[in-house]
Amino acid sequence: MFRMPLSAFLQDESFPFFIQYGIHKEPLYLHSHDNFSELVIVLSGSAEHIVDSERYRIRKGDVFVISDETEHGYTDVRDFRICNIMFRPSFFFTPELDITESAGFQALFVLEPRYSRKSRFSSRLKLDMDAFLQINRMIDQLHQEFTEKSDGWKTILKAEFLKLTVTLSRLYRFEAIPDDAGILQLAGVIAYIQKNYAEPISVSQLARLSNYSERQFIRLFKEAFGCIPMTYITNLRMQKACELLRTTNLSIAEIASRCGYHDNNYFSRIFKKHNGMTPSAYRARVIKNIS
Incomplete structure (x- = not known):
């Protein structure tokens, strides 16, 4: 090919x-x-x-x-x-x-x-x-x-x-597209996640939105995106956090809150696990690369 x-x-x-x-x-x-x-x-x-x-x-x-x-x-x-x-x-x-x-x-x-x-x-x-x-x-x-x-x-x-x-x-x-309900239901779920990623979201809540059982929903979601729903949400939150660290002067606490985390220490642990460095180190590297 x-x-x-x-x-x-x-x-x-x-x-x-x-x-x-x-x-x-x-x-x-x-x-x-x-x-x-x-x-x-x-x-x-x-x-x-x-x-x-x-x-x-x-x-x-x-x-x-x-x-x-x-x-x-x-x-x-x-x-x-x-x-x-x-x-x-x-x-x-x-x-x-x-x-x-x-x-x-x-x-x-x-x-x-x-x-x-x-x-x-x-x-x-x-x-x-x-x-x-x-x-x-x-x-x-x-x-x-x-x-x-x-x-x-x-x-x-x-x-x-x-x-x-x-x-x-x-x-x-x-x-x-009446013959493929999956595309309809998953599209609405992903749009909901994109709009509400900073709010508490559960798999059971998303499954109800999709009109599938929780088991069916997780299977379809993983088939479509290669990960489970909560991993997708975490990845999206980290993406948004990186964007805010690059483009704003907001405090780490404010960025954590805007990305759905109200415990700064937990946010920093998740961020470091996802990005290999703390939020402060990430921002410092951005500033160094700009200067």
Whole structure:
């Protein structure tokens, strides 16, 4: 299998984004992505999409995201035209963005890519005509900015891509995927965690939100994210703590509280276990690297 690097498309390695229009008259060989994701909007025609060992038909108006490590390609192409947007999620989807609190975002950009490489999962966002025209205008603007590279093009591209992300997340309709309740329930749970990570959260509470038994919920969660729910919450809290240590002058006690810890000593122990140093040492290293 060919592993496609994002660097093959980039002229500027510091800005991991690439957009293009593609007309496929021949099948596209199987390949995977090297540390980047691909947002695909089908603009016309249809094709059979191969994802790992599964195949399903995609048509005009379908929107999906392929993550790294996922082998995919196209066959049986018929007047097949798409827009590809290649991007590195960690560059665009930074921790402070509230879009991560959206169930639509979690479904389209996080869970669907994970499920598609683990099981037969072909749920996709399907745009109606009004939404299709709206998204078409947005990607035309993105493509123009990317091609012309006028003053401030990186700034406006990042802003416009995030706007596209928000719009697609809002358009995601869970009722359109009745055959896979898991994506619906887990997306809502992850959005809840992102919004309430600083509050006390129990596995039983999350299981009730998912409408699964606690045992089923833990199994599905671990299958999707590779860890149990409480580990996910701890990782998120540590990510938020690191962000606050880097970007604010808040005291360690205030940061601990904002991340859901009301015992400073316990917070420091968890932080050190997770990051290999205390919060104070982490902040000192950040300051040293800046100066």
